[in-house]
Amino acid sequence: xxxxxxxxxxxxxxxxxENPVLRGLSLTIESGQFVxxxxxxxxxxxxxxxxxxxxxxxxxxxxxxxxQDVTRVPAWxxxxxxxxxxxxxxxxxxxxxxxxxxMALAWHxxxxxxxxxxxxxxxxxxFRDKLAMLKLGLENRLADRxxxxxxxxxxxxxxxxxxxxxxxxxxxxxxxxxxxxKTAAFVLELTDRIVQENKLTxxxxxxxxxxxxxxxxxxxMLHQGRVVLDVSGDERKQMQVSDLLAMFEKTxxxxxxxxxxxxx
Amino acid sequence: xxxxxLMGALEIGLIFxxxxxxxxxxxxxxxxxDLTADGSFPLGGAVAATLIAGGHDxxxxxxxxxxxxxxxxxxxxxxxxxxxxxxxxxxxxxxxALYSINxxxxxxxxxxxxxxxxxxxxxxxxxxxxxxxVQPAVLAVxxxxxxxxxxxxxxxxxxxxxxxxxANPRMARAQGVATERMVLAGMALSxxxxxxxxxxxxxxxxxxxxxxGVGTIVVGLAAVIIGETLLPSRKLWVITLATxxxxxxxxxxxxxxxxxxxxxxxxxxxxxxxxxxVGGALVLPQLKAKLxxxxxxxx
Ligand SMILES: Nc1ncnc2c1ncn2[C@@H]1O[C@H](COP(=O)(O)OP(=O)(O)OP(=O)(O)O)[C@@H](O)[C@H]1O
Ligand SMILES: [Mg+2]
Numbered sequence: 305x306x307x308x309x310x311x312x313x314x315x316x317x318x319x320x321x322e323n324p325v326l327r328g329l330s331l332t333i334e335s336g337q338f339v340x341x342x343x344x345x346x347x348x349x350x351x352x353x354x355x356x357x358x359x360x361x362x363x364x365x366x367x368x369x370x371x372q373d374v375t376r377v378p379a380w381x382x383x384x385x386x387x388x389x390x391x392x393x394x395x396x397x398x399x400x401x402x403x404x405x406x407m408a409l410a411w412h413x414x415x416x417x418x419x420x421x422x423x424x425x426x427x428x429x430x431f432r433d434k435l436a437m438l439k440l441g442l443e444n445r446l447a448d449r450x451x452x453x454x455x456x457x458x459x460x461x462x463x464x465x466x467x468x469x470x471x472x473x474x475x476x477x478x479x480x481x482x483x484x485x486k487t488a489a490f491v492l493e494l495t496d497r498i499v500q501e502n503k504l505t506x507x508x509x510x511x512x513x514x515x516x517x518x519x520x521x522x523x524x525m526l527h528q529g530r531v532v533l534d535v536s537g538d539e540r541k542q543m544q545v546s547d548l549l550a551m552f553e554k555t556x557x558x559x560x561x562x563x564x565x566x567x568x
Numbered sequence: 569x570x571x572x573x574l575m576g577a578l579e580i581g582l583i584f585x586x587x588x589x590x591x592x593x594x595x596x597x598x599x600x601x602d603l604t605a606d607g608s609f610p611l612g613g614a615v616a617a618t619l620i621a622g623g624h625d626x627x628x629x630x631x632x633x634x635x636x637x638x639x640x641x642x643x644x645x646x647x648x649x650x651x652x653x654x655x656x657x658x659x660x661x662x663x664x665a666l667y668s669i670n671x672x673x674x675x676x677x678x679x680x681x682x683x684x685x686x687x688x689x690x691x692x693x694x695x696x697x698x699x700x701x702v703q704p705a706v707l708a709v710x711x712x713x714x715x716x717x718x719x720x721x722x723x724x725x726x727x728x729x730x731x732x733x734x735a736n737p738r739m740a741r742a743q744g745v746a747t748e749r750m751v752l753a754g755m756a757l758s759x760x761x762x763x764x765x766x767x768x769x770x771x772x773x774x775x776x777x778x779x780x781g782v783g784t785i786v787v788g789l790a791a792v793i794i795g796e797t798l799l800p801s802r803k804l805w806v807i808t809l810a811t812x813x814x815x816x817x818x819x820x821x822x823x824x825x826x827x828x829x830x831x832x833x834x835x836x837x838x839x840x841x842x843x844x845x846v847g848g849a850l851v852l853p854q855l856k857a858k859l860x861x862x863x864x865x866x867x
Contacts, residue, residue, distance in 0.1 A: 383744030413743045417725035
């Protein structure tokens with residue numbers, strides 16, 4: 305379970321480019337729930353995910369993962385609870401390291417690291433089996449540098465890496481945005497499979513209304529640093545992309561009204 | 569070139585192989601441009617020379633020299649990680665501070681070690697007739713041991729985490745790596761190796777001099793660059809090997825250049841040659857790529 309209460313975050317406070325991004329955002333996600341997150345550019349989606357992962361600290365508000373207060377816990381100490389896949393395929397893997405070295409890093413996520421060998425034979429077997437599931441032929445390329453892989457292959461490996469150790473929440477920030485439609489569909493299907501198999505609690509940011517409704521159990525829309533729409537269950541099942549789009553447009557309309565007010 | 573001159577070049581090359589391994593850790597593995605070397609190399613020398621002159625065991629002196637180097641690396645890393653001082657600037661601050669500290673440690677600008685025991689002494693005959701062979705041999709054993717230890721370390725869980733810290737710190741943190749600690753530890757390791765080289769250097773040269781550190785970083789970097797140009801690889805054990813070969817080759821080239829009378833070079837031209845060499849090695853890969861592109865167009 306993840307519970308965010310009254311999160312506030314302002315970038316560059318006290319300067320002319322002051323930017324209040326999270327403005328009292330509250331959101332609770334139950335264990336095993338898969339939530340899709342939508343919202344226009346700059347709505348604060350990535351900022352929320354970064355706050356949950358500990359990449360940035362919020363100005364005020366509190367964050368709990370299960371019952372533990374993690375508001376001031378640095379990213380590396382949260383890693384045992386939080387798994388993530390970044391939008392940029394380069395960001396989630398380590399350039400210059402091999403596929404198996406990357407997977408070994410992820411295999412130790414949230415565990416203490418000693419001076420034993422990073423990759424032992426049984427781990428190599430495990431990595432090979434996991435990679436074989438992808439049916440991309442990567443199981444024979446364990447020692448290849450990860451930067452030789454295509455963006456889609458790297459995202460698929462990133463997903464595998466995120467599932468090597470249990471996590472309390474999996475964060476996916478537009479992880480298919482950089483991929484062509486066919487590869488994106490493949491990675492999305494893989495996402496569903498991994499989330500279901502491991503009964504993961506997950507948040508997936510997407511700009512596709514279709515994806516937002518087709519995947520997961522619940523959809524939330526962020527706007528100006530707050531949750532403005534939260535649908536699940538039957539209400540969500542009956543929802544069409546056009547309904548969602550209409551609501552999306554409505555919030556954007558309000559934004560323009562706000563600006564008009566400010567200018568007037 | 570005489571065999572003795574050749575072994576002399578090899579000897580200094582082996583010492584700078586240690587420096588180069590240290591530079592490899594900071595510049596390449598941690599991606600931390602660190603100039604502390606110009607201060608930590610003479611620091612290791614100053615500590616070792618002072619201890620040896622004080623009648624202590626030379627191996628112990630090497631150990632304390634390395635330890636002092638580790639502390640200096642730690643300070644540079646701390647200035648950056650905790651006080652947010654730019655990496656280059658943090659290392660320059662420590663480097664110039666070390667100049668004063670080294671003078672304090674030795675109590676004078678130089679400290680002769682003629683006739684004092686060294687780590688090489690037990691293997692050298694009474695008339696010093698075999699010292700030109702013994703010193704490189706002992707150094708070679710130390711360098712090989714250091715290389716193997718580093719290779720094992722960087723294949724370990726912690727070593728891999730350190731490499732990830734340099735390559736992609738955000739990803740490393742997301743995998744639970746305490747990246748700040750990794751930078752601190754890596755910089756300590758890097759400068760410990762460089763200071764150890766300084767400690768061995770004063771024992772081959774028969775004394776320490778406060779200005780012996782000038783240009784250390786450039787020589788170390790030259791070795792790393794020559795190594796990766798000649799033997800490009802992503803495998804770490806190949807990279808450390810290439811670095812050592814780079815250091816040896818660099819000193820041999822320098823020795824040949826200085827020995828060839830017809831070129832008319834003298835010892836004081838060393839830094840100029842180094843700068844030209846490093847510059848050349850930096851441009852070479854770009855030149856190669858350009859030529860390849862041209863060739864591709866023509867065919
Ligand atoms: N580190 C930062 N420093 C300053 N401003 C930032 C920083 N990170 C994000 N911002 C700003 O915060 C706002 C919200 O950014 P965020 O990345 O959370 O939006 P988003 O909802 O993910 O948008 P997108 O759909 O474009 O990814 C943007 O205006 C962005 O410029
Ligand atoms: Mg975003």
